[in-house]
Amino acid sequence: MVRVSDAHLAARRHSILVAATKCFSQKGIAAATMAEIAAEAGISPGAIYRYFENKDDLARWCMDESAEAIKHAWENPTSAEMSFVELSRLTFAELNRPEVAIDTQLFLERALIYVRDGHPEALALGEFRDEFEKVRAGILFLIERQFGPPPPDVDVKAIAEALYGFYWGARVMKLLMPEVNTDAQVEALHSLIGHALDRSCGK
Amino acid sequence: MVRVSDAHLAARRHSILVAATKCFSQKGIAAATMAEIAAEAGISPGAIYRYFENKDDLARWCMDESAEAIKHAWENPTSAEMSFVELSRLTFAELNRPEVAIDTQLFLERALIYVRDGHPEALALGEFRDEFEKVRAGILFLIERQFGPPPPDVDVKAIAEALYGFYWGARVMKLLMPEVNTDAQVEALHSLIGHALDRSCGK
Amino acid sequence: MVRVSDAHLAARRHSILVAATKCFSQKGIAAATMAEIAAEAGISPGAIYRYFENKDDLARWCMDESAEAIKHAWENPTSAEMSFVELSRLTFAELNRPEVAIDTQLFLERALIYVRDGHPEALALGEFRDEFEKVRAGILFLIERQFGPPPPDVDVKAIAEALYGFYWGARVMKLLMPEVNTDAQVEALHSLIGHALDRSCGK
Amino acid sequence: MVRVSDAHLAARRHSILVAATKCFSQKGIAAATMAEIAAEAGISPGAIYRYFENKDDLARWCMDESAEAIKHAWENPTSAEMSFVELSRLTFAELNRPEVAIDTQLFLERALIYVRDGHPEALALGEFRDEFEKVRAGILFLIERQFGPPPPDVDVKAIAEALYGFYWGARVMKLLMPEVNTDAQVEALHSLIGHALDRSCGK
DNA sequence: TATGAATGAGGTTTCATTCAT
DNA sequence: CATGAATGAAACCTCATTCAT
Numbered sequence: 066m067v068r069v070s071d072a073h074l075a076a077r078r079h080s081i082l083v084a085a086t087k088c089f090s091q092k093g094i095a096a097a098t099m100a101e102i103a104a105e106a107g108i109s110p111g112a113i114y115r116y117f118e119n120k121d122d123l124a125r126w127c128m129d130e131s132a133e134a135i136k137h138a139w140e141n142p143t144s145a146e147m148s149f150v151e152l153s154r155l156t157f158a159e160l161n162r163p164e165v166a167i168d169t170q171l172f173l174e175r176a177l178i179y180v181r182d183g184h185p186e187a188l189a190l191g192e193f194r195d196e197f198e199k200v201r202a203g204i205l206f207l208i209e210r211q212f213g214p215p216p217p218d219v220d221v222k223a224i225a226e227a228l229y230g231f232y233w234g235a236r237v238m239k240l241l242m243p244e245v246n247t248d249a250q251v252e253a254l255h256s257l258i259g260h261a262l263d264r265s266c267g268k
Numbered sequence: 269m270v271r272v273s274d275a276h277l278a279a280r281r282h283s284i285l286v287a288a289t290k291c292f293s294q295k296g297i298a299a300a301t302m303a304e305i306a307a308e309a310g311i312s313p314g315a316i317y318r319y320f321e322n323k324d325d326l327a328r329w330c331m332d333e334s335a336e337a338i339k340h341a342w343e344n345p346t347s348a349e350m351s352f353v354e355l356s357r358l359t360f361a362e363l364n365r366p367e368v369a370i371d372t373q374l375f376l377e378r379a380l381i382y383v384r385d386g387h388p389e390a391l392a393l394g395e396f397r398d399e400f401e402k403v404r405a406g407i408l409f410l411i412e413r414q415f416g417p418p419p420p421d422v423d424v425k426a427i428a429e430a431l432y433g434f435y436w437g438a439r440v441m442k443l444l445m446p447e448v449n450t451d452a453q454v455e456a457l458h459s460l461i462g463h464a465l466d467r468s469c470g471k
Numbered sequence: 472m473v474r475v476s477d478a479h480l481a482a483r484r485h486s487i488l489v490a491a492t493k494c495f496s497q498k499g500i501a502a503a504t505m506a507e508i509a510a511e512a513g514i515s516p517g518a519i520y521r522y523f524e525n526k527d528d529l530a531r532w533c534m535d536e537s538a539e540a541i542k543h544a545w546e547n548p549t550s551a552e553m554s555f556v557e558l559s560r561l562t563f564a565e566l567n568r569p570e571v572a573i574d575t576q577l578f579l580e581r582a583l584i585y586v587r588d589g590h591p592e593a594l595a596l597g598e599f600r601d602e603f604e605k606v607r608a609g610i611l612f613l614i615e616r617q618f619g620p621p622p623p624d625v626d627v628k629a630i631a632e633a634l635y636g637f638y639w640g641a642r643v644m645k646l647l648m649p650e651v652n653t654d655a656q657v658e659a660l661h662s663l664i665g666h667a668l669d670r671s672c673g674k
Numbered sequence: 675m676v677r678v679s680d681a682h683l684a685a686r687r688h689s690i691l692v693a694a695t696k697c698f699s700q701k702g703i704a705a706a707t708m709a710e711i712a713a714e715a716g717i718s719p720g721a722i723y724r725y726f727e728n729k730d731d732l733a734r735w736c737m738d739e740s741a742e743a744i745k746h747a748w749e750n751p752t753s754a755e756m757s758f759v760e761l762s763r764l765t766f767a768e769l770n771r772p773e774v775a776i777d778t779q780l781f782l783e784r785a786l787i788y789v790r791d792g793h794p795e796a797l798a799l800g801e802f803r804d805e806f807e808k809v810r811a812g813i814l815f816l817i818e819r820q821f822g823p824p825p826p827d828v829d830v831k832a833i834a835e836a837l838y839g840f841y842w843g844a845r846v847m848k849l850l851m852p853e854v855n856t857d858a859q860v861e862a863l864h865s866l867i868g869h870a871l872d873r874s875c876g877k
Numbered sequence: 878t879a880t881g882a883a884t885g886a887g888g889t890t891t892c893a894t895t896c897a898t
Numbered sequence: 899c900a901t902g903a904a905t906g907a908a909a910c911c912t913c914a915t916t917c918a919t
Contacts, residue, residue, distance in 0.1 A: 093384055095298030099914060109880045111916075120914065170383060173376050180373060180443055181294060193444045219463075223449070223456035227438075230453060231430060234437025237376075240383055241396045246426070250433060253426035254460075260422075261463035272898095272903070280903095302889060312905045314891075323889070475882070475919095483882095497790060501704030505910065515884045520911070576789060579782050586779060586849055587702055599850045625869075629855070629862035633844075636859060637836060640843025646789055647802045652832070656839060659832035663863075666828075666870035708893060718901045720895075729893065 078116045081106045086127045090167040094124045094174055128175040131168040139203040140196070149207035150255055156232070157251045160239050169236045201225045212262040219261055228254070281319045284309045289330045293370040297327045297377055331378040334371040342406040343399070352410035353458055359435070360454045363442050372439045404428045415465040422464050431457070484522045487512045492533045496576040500530045534581040537574040545609040546602070555613035556661055562638070563657045566645050575642045607631045618668040625667050634660070687725045690715045695736045699776040703733045703783055737784040740777040748812035749805070758816035759864055765841070766860045769848050778845045810834045821871040828870055837863070 084106035088097040099120055103110040117123040139152070147155070159165060179193065204225035208215075215221045231254070235247045287309035291300040302323055306313040320326040342355070350358070362368060382396065407428035411418075418424045434457070438450045490512035494503040505526055509516040523529040545558070553561070565571060585599065610631035614621075621627045637660070641653045693715035697706040708729055712719040726732040748761070756764070768774060788802065813834040817824075824830045840863070844856045 091384060093298065093380060095296065098912085103881095110914085111881065112879055114915070115878075166383070170380060173380055176440065176444055177296060177373060177376055180369070181296060197441075197445060197448075219459055220452060220456045223452040224460065226448065227434060227453035227457055230437035230441045230450070231434040232437065233440050234433035234435065235430075237379065237436050237440065238400070238433045241379055242400060245400075245429065247433070249423060249426040250430035253423045254430055256422055257427065257457075257460040257464045261460045277903090301887085313889085314906065315904055317890070318903070480882090499704065499786060499790060501702065504908085516910085517885065517912075518883055521882070526910070572789070576786060579786055582846065582850055583702060583779060583782055586775070587700060603847075603851060603854075625865055626858060626862045629858040630866065632854065633840060633859035633863055636843035636847045636856070637840040638843065639846050640839035640841065641836075643785065643842050643846065644806070644839045647785055648806060651806075651835065653839070655829060655832040656836035659829045660836055660866075662828055663833065663866040663870045667866045707891085712902095719893085720902065721900055723894070724899070 074116075077108070077112075081108070081113055081116055081123070082127055082130060085123050086131065086167060086171065089124060089127055089174070090170040124174075128171045128178075131171040131175075139207075140199045141203070149204070149211040152207060153228075153251055153255070154248070157235065157247050160236060160247055163243070165236070166240050166243070169240045173237070173240075197229060201229055204228055208258070208262070212258070215262055221262075224258070277319075280311075284311070284316055284319055284326070285330055285333060288326050289334065289370060289374065292327060292330055292377070293373040327377075331374045331381075334374040334378075342410075343402045344406070352407070352414045355410060356431075356454055356458070357451070360438065360450050363439060363450055366446070368439070369443050369446070372443045376440075376443075400432060404432055407431055411461070411465070415461070418465055424465075427461070480522075483514075487514070487519055487522055487529070488533060488536060491529050492537065492573060492577065495530060495533055495580070496573040500580055530580075534577045534584075537577040537581075545606045545613075547609070555610070555617045558613060559634075559657055559661070560654070563641065563653050566642060566653055569649070571642070572646050572649070575646045579643070579646075603635060607635055610634055614664070614668070618664070621668055627668075630664070683725075686717070686721075690717070690722055690725055690732070691736055691739060694732050695740065695776060695780065698733060698736055698783070699779040733783075737780045737787075740780040740784075748816075749808040750812070758813070758820045761816060762837075762860055762864070763857070766844065766856050769845060769856055772852070774845070775849050775852070778849045782846075782849075806838060810838055813837055817867070817871070821867070824871055830871075833867070 081102070085097075085102045088102045088105055091097070092101075099110050099113060102123070103113055106113075113123065117126065139156070176193070201222075202225075205222060208221055208225065231250075235245075235250065238245050239247060284305070288300075288305045291305045291308055294300070295304075302316060303313050305326070306316055309316075316326065320329065342359070379396070404425075405428075408425060411424055411428065434453075438448075438453065441448050442450060487508070491503075491508045494508045494511055497503070498507075505516050505519060508529070509519055512519075519529065523532065545562070582599070607628075608631075611628060614627055614631065637656075641651075641656065644651050645653060690711070694706075694711045697711045697714055700706070701710075708719050708722060711732070712722055715722075722732065726735065748765070785802070810831075811834075814831060817830055817834065840859075844854075844859065847854050848856060
């Protein structure tokens with residue numbers, strides 16, 4: 066009966082997403098209950114259904130939102146002012162924030178759902194392959210911009226792919242063992258890349 | 269059915285594990301039902317409970333079994349005849365087998381449970397940290413055996429850690445995008461390591 | 472169903488208790504099913520769980536309620552206007568009501584559970600020993616108030632205990648053989664007590 | 675295939691009854707499982723079904739056996755050498771043996787089943803009413819043999835009934851509170867009866 | 878719009894009973 | 899005769915979802 070502003074609706078929708086994200090990562094999507102999420106969001110269970118079709122829909126939005134949070138500067142490297150080394154330092158520094166764990170968890174849940182169901186329309190918003198292609202291209206671009214054309218015996222494209230894989234591996238490691246020093250790992254990889262690609266070696 | 273040989277019991281137990289592993293990875297642990305697993309194993313739902321305490325117990329055995337499958341030569345590198353490069357080639361070649369996907373899925377489910385619950389006794393069999401420490405030590409050992417003492421500006425320990433992280437990242441990538449060429453990535457990393465650690469560069 | 476008045480909730484809770492009490496005494500606690508109770512109460516099985524933790528909890532409330540119904544004026548004899556004889560007549564007259572059978576049944580179920588489990592916290596609300604002590608003290612008080620100090624060869628405390636035992640025996644007899652005339656039995660006991668304690672005999 | 679002596683069969687049957695009686699009184703008939711009983715009897719679950727139709731049948735035999743154990747000298751008082759006072763002292767002394775609790779429990783279970791089901795053929799072996807009539811007659815006979823014809827204002831028949839009720843009440847009390855001194859209660863009742871029926875008072 | 882009581886399908890688990898050996 | 903693995907019906911309980919207010 067009461068007219069409510071769009072802003073208010075959007076805010077409530079967002080608060081539900083936040084609550085759900087918290088619950089989903091704490092207990093897993095399957096185990097978290099709508100009642101818990103409602104309680105966490107400070108509303109009634111029924112109210113959730115005004116904002117989301119059903120639990121699956123809500124979960125999907127949570128996962129997509131977290132996936133969104135993951136999309137980073139790498140996809141649009143041209144616009145970035147930073148060098149490859151600077152950007153990767155920044156990217157991995159991010160992983161030290163504890164909140165990242167929640168995104169990682171939801172990413173993994175999303176990945177598992179993705180694999181189980183084939184590639185259901187349900188996950189249309191976040192296509193892994195797409196992100197992979199884009200980020201790999203971004204890495205490649207930045208490496209070549211920083212180090213110039215690679216020597217013929219170094220497959221920079223594969224290195225870019227490997228770095229992307231390493232990124233996800235690092236997130237999983239951080240999730241399981243938060244004390245792991247991924248920054249040091251990045252520096253080590255940088256030094257490897259430097260040795261291989263920097264002219265200073267040949268000279 | 270009268271007394272049955274131990275071998276028969278073990279075989280049935282194993283067949284339940286196989287069926288459960290299949291169902292769990294197809295639908296996720298939470299969504300797979302005991303009835304489905306029983307049907308897949310060709311027995312009645314009740315029979316499962318002669319072999320496993322309950323669904324959680326069954327899931328745990330599945331995850332532990334797959335975790336077991338993951339423990340590889342890396343943990344005991346001294347006994348291996350292979351060089352670092354050979355062993356890592358072999359390890360990543362393994363990832364091309366489609367069956368590995370199931371193990372990866374269960375590993376991720378296990379990881380999520382692990383993170384959610386803190387570190388419950390339930391997962392005692394497979395301690396991530398433990399495996400991490402051992403494998404990292406194995407990698408370190410093999411790298412130094414192959415390349416000799418590293419130059420002072422290369423943090424080999426961090427590289428070993430990074431490689432372990434890369435391994436899991438590669439598994440996740442393979443899970444989501446089976447066509448990804450992780451072998452090429454490994455080769456690229458090998459070439460990086462070679463450039464950095466081989467004496468031929470400095471000379 | 473939107474917010475409902477507390478009175479309505481209490482009424483529904485009570486109706487579940489009534490339905491459960493009926494089912495439990497008709498079939499026994501173990502054999503009665505939640506579905507039956509729900510049907511008897513005219514609600515869905517799931518609804519019961521908004522009012523009671525689980526079947527055991529429900530059974531406990533039923534038993535406690537009936538136990539509550541059993542606590543009688545005996546526990547607070549001082550406040551009663553009635554003499555020992557009047558009060559016991561009233562108490563046993565109660566047993567002629569057929570509904571008492573249900574309370575007796577639940578009392579016996581409760582007693583059996585109590586004995587099997589040791590003295591679990593579960594039955595904390597109704598401690599037998601407690602009731603026993605209080606009622607015995609009440610009987611003693613009323614006998615002495617009515618008949619004055621007993622002759623030295625009569626153990627009035629033991630008589631009070633025996634009367635309490637007789638009360639429960641009478642309930643069990645009534646349960647099994649409703650036609651038994653417990654009122655006559657009480658009168659007979661009264662006459663025995665009168666003969667023994669009344670001064671009129673000795674004089 | 676093996677021929678087994680009747681004695682052996684009877685012994686096994688008996689051992690099953692003993693095991694079942696123990697389990698039934700420990701956990702209640704409904705909660706005790708056939709597997710437990712089999713384990714307690716040292717045989718396999720399947721074997722029980724060679725000796726008893728099903729669980730209900732087994733329970734019935736247990737209850738009847740314990741009911742049998744309850745039938746006492748009271749039913750045939752003429753043949754007894756003992757006086758009323760002696761026999762009741764003996765009867766209640768029996769209640770101090772802890773094993774009696776098991777019989778009491780099974781009696782109560784039997785009583786509850788009896789009440790729930792109406793009077794099913796199932797309980798044909800032990801008719802409460804029958805026992806009641808006989809024992810009451812026995813008590814009456816013994817009281818009159820000991821004390822002679824009662825004064826006109828004492829309803830000895832009702833007293834006999836009351837004593838029977840008291841007996842069961844005492845068993846229930848002993849079950850719930852083993853420390854209760856039922857012997858003292860009997861003595862107190864004896865003294866009451868003595869006061870009322872003994873000539874010494876009137877004289 | 879929001880509420881939250883109610884629904885009821887469906888999951889896990891138990892266990893009396895059977896029957897091949 | 900005994901075994902004990904297997905069955906499968908049925909119980910308890912959960913929780914996503916609905917809808918009267």
